[in-house]
Amino acid sequence: xxxxxxxxxxxxxxxxxxxxxxxxxxxxxxxxxxxxxxxxxxxxxxxxxxxxxxxxxxxxxxxxxxxxxxxxxxxxxxxxxxxxxxxxxxxxxxxxxxxxxxxxxxxxxxxxxxxxxxxxxxxxxxxxxxxxxxxxxxxxxxxxxxxxxxxxxxxxxxxxxxxxxxxx
Amino acid sequence: xxxxxxxxxxxxxxxxxxxxxxxxxxxxxxxxxxxxxxxxxxxxxxxxxxxxxxxxxxxxxxxxxxxxxxxxxxxxxxxxxxxxxxxxxxxxxxxxxxxxxxxxxxxxxxxxxxxxxxxxxxxxxxxxxxxxxxxxxxxxxxxxxxxxxxxxxxxxxxxxxxxxxxxxxxxxxxxxxxxxxxxxxxxxxxxxxxxxxxxxxxxxxxxxxxxxx
Numbered sequence: 001x002x003x004x005x006x007x008x009x010x011x012x013x014x015x016x017x018x019x020x021x022x023x024x025x026x027x028x029x030x031x032x033x034x035x036x037x038x039x040x041x042x043x044x045x046x047x048x049x050x051x052x053x054x055x056x057x058x059x060x061x062x063x064x065x066x067x068x069x070x071x072x073x074x075x076x077x078x079x080x081x082x083x084x085x086x087x088x089x090x091x092x093x094x095x096x097x098x099x100x101x102x103x104x105x106x107x108x109x110x111x112x113x114x115x116x117x118x119x120x121x122x123x124x125x126x127x128x129x130x131x132x133x134x135x136x137x138x139x140x141x142x143x144x145x146x147x148x149x150x151x152x153x154x155x156x157x158x159x160x161x162x163x164x165x166x167x168x
Numbered sequence: 169x170x171x172x173x174x175x176x177x178x179x180x181x182x183x184x185x186x187x188x189x190x191x192x193x194x195x196x197x198x199x200x201x202x203x204x205x206x207x208x209x210x211x212x213x214x215x216x217x218x219x220x221x222x223x224x225x226x227x228x229x230x231x232x233x234x235x236x237x238x239x240x241x242x243x244x245x246x247x248x249x250x251x252x253x254x255x256x257x258x259x260x261x262x263x264x265x266x267x268x269x270x271x272x273x274x275x276x277x278x279x280x281x282x283x284x285x286x287x288x289x290x291x292x293x294x295x296x297x298x299x300x301x302x303x304x305x306x307x308x309x310x311x312x313x314x315x316x317x318x319x320x321x322x323x324x325x326x327x328x329x330x331x332x333x334x335x336x337x338x339x340x341x342x343x344x345x346x347x348x349x350x351x352x353x354x355x356x357x358x359x360x361x362x363x364x365x366x367x368x369x370x371x372x373x374x375x376x377x378x379x380x381x
Contacts, residue, residue, distance in 0.1 A: 010193050018186050021185050107181055129174075142278055
């Protein structure tokens with residue numbers, strides 16, 4: 001990659017770091033796995049960066065990579081140890097700030113709900129929460145808009161039920 | 169909790185992530201350069217080595233068959249020619265595999281990328297299955313008419329069963345070495361844990377997609 005592209009790459013990562021983190025957070029509960037996944041997603045973005053298609057927004061393009069990497073993410077135990085030793089310093093750091101207790105509780109519930117979903121539903125749920133249109137969701141996942149709409153409506157119903165059960 | 173409230177909750181989380189997440193650019197740059205180099209080192213060269221060794225092997229077989237044509241047995245010629253053809257097909261598949269590797273792009277639509285990932289590994293397995301088909305030729309190239317005539321008991325009683333067993337194993341593996349059998353233990357033995365884990369996840373995803381289509 002050319003040096004000027006490296007700078008562009010770093011600013012794209014900076015601007016879209018939230019997407020990468022949120023996807024990794026939905027796929028991995030273990031903090032170390034999460035860090036590994038974040039780094040793997042960034043590595044794959046870097047490797048695809050020269051092939052970036054300007055037809056898409058950076059966020060759409062990054063969602064595709066982040067979801068593709070997360071869906072097939074599998075870290076062997078021995079690889080894990082090697083990677084951690086090599087990257088002693090942390091590339092991505094998340095310094096947690098607290099909410100009020102109720103928000104924290106609701107957010108935990110929402111994240112638990114997302115973590116329990118099947119892969120495809122998890123991807124759609126994230127995109128729905130990001131308020132992507134059905135068209136954008138279809139563009140990212142490769143599903144038809146009709147399939148996206150049906151699936152989203154089903155997930156929303158389950159989500160509402162889940163929250164209402166807890167609140168009652 | 170209403171839909172709007174859930175979306176609002178997510179927005180709060182989003183703001184928190186944006187606020188609390190920081191990236192060490194210097195460390196990221198160093199880490200990426202190191203990792204990308206090692207990832208490339210491990211993938212394509214394995215295929216290139218297979219292609220180069222395969223081509224050299226085919227050349228050697230070709231030279232041996234042609235130069236010894238007048239004084240070798242039909243069993244020898246047939247065994248080496250079969251070996252040559254199967255190795256040549258495997259080289260072709262390895263080249264196809266390199267093309268797939270080159271074309272693989274993580275920024276494709278999710279369904280398409282996961283399908284290609286499975287296709288890539290299936291092509292790898294197909295190559296292994298084809299190579300295993302040549303198993304019996306390693307027990308047939310030294311057969312002679314004299315052996316069959318002078319020692320029929322060792323030939324039909326020992327050699328022929330070995331050839332038949334190898335043929336059966338080769339054909340059985342060729343037919344069964346595919347991801348339809350991914351939940352069987354013998355199959356998992358053939359595929360590395362990491363590779364298997366990734367493919368299993370990609371296949372589970374595609375199964376979910378099929379269910380909703």
